[in-house]
Amino acid sequence: MICGYCQKVILRNLTVKEILFPWLLSDTELCSQCLRQFTPIQKDQACPRCMRSGEQDLCADCQRWQKQYPQRQFFHQALYQYDEAFANWLKEYKFGGDYRLRRTFQQQVRVALKGYRGFIICPIPLSQSRYQERGFNQTSAFLEASGVKTHTLLRRSSHDSPQSKKNRQERLALPQPYVLACSPELLIGKKILLVDDVYTTGRTLFHAADILWQHQPKEVRTFSLAR
Ligand SMILES: [Zn+2]
Ligand SMILES: [Zn+2]
Known part of the structure; x- marks a missing residue:
């Protein structure tokens, strides 16, 4: 078994469950x-x-979205905080194009x-030009690495400069691209279930x-690796 991030071999004892059900054992996991x-x-x-971490109640972002989409129910799930460690990982995976890292959070x-049985899983699409430049859709790739079947429900019609280079106000003012x-x-x-990386x-x-x-x-929910 190798680590899905640093790629080192992981040596550890198997759990009883893994010994009884070896097919549940994946070939990749995160080293400690x-x-x-x-x-x-x-x-x-x-x-x-x-x-969003550190909030007791509905955060300012959600209050704004509620005002903008008053008729809609929304719930988002994210696994990790978008901190320096996550940003570094994303840099290697998405911008550095290290395709192996699609397996980093496979198990998680x-x-x-x-928890989303019965949902159609739809990754956020890239534009054609961004896809060609990157060679893969980072969201579809991590979903597929986790054994999740995905469906293409949306297409991205335009792609101007990357969002990551925009400030908050510029991001919020972007026109509908899908x-x-x-x-x-x-x-x-x-x-x-709509899925994005961040x-x-x-x-x-x-x-x-x-x-x-x-x-x-009936319902649209959203999910990302980090928030
Ligand atoms: Zn590792
Ligand atoms: Zn919120």
């Missing part, structure tokens, strides 16, 4: 040193809607998404959700 770098979000110390994602990529009847009455302002996920909401899904 790498795992320790990341800070899991504590649900009881975070915004109940978006899991698999466990978390067990269009529907499936037949609209497919969405009626469905439960959909939730920063929420702009991306709300844009994507807004397209889906127009086609009478």
Whole structure:
């Protein structure tokens, strides 16, 4: 077994469950040193809607989204705090193009998404040009590495300069970049989980959700590795 981040071989004793059910054993997990770098979000110390850490009640971001989308129900789940360690990992994976790192959070994602049985899982799409430049969609890649079946419901029509180079106000003012990529009847009455790598302002996920909401899904939820 190797570490999904530093790629070192992990030596550890198997658990009883792993001995009894060896097929549950994955070939990649995080070594204890790498795992320790990341800070899991504590649900009881975070915004109940978006899991922003250090909030007691609905955070300012969620209050603004509620005002902008008063008819909509939204709930976001994130696994880790977007801190320096996560930013470093993302830099290597997404911007450095280290495709091996799609497996870093394999187990954590698999466990978390067990809570979304019956949901259609839709990764946030990249534009054609960004996809060609990066060679892979970082969100689809980590989902597939976790054994999650994904569906393409949206397409990104335009891609100007990367969001990561924009400040908060510029990000919030971005125009709707998504269009529907499936037949609209497919969405009626469905439960959909939109997945992104990071939730920063929420702009991306709300844009994507807004397209889906127009086609009478039962529910749209959102998920990211970090918040
Ligand atoms: Zn490691
Ligand atoms: Zn919030």
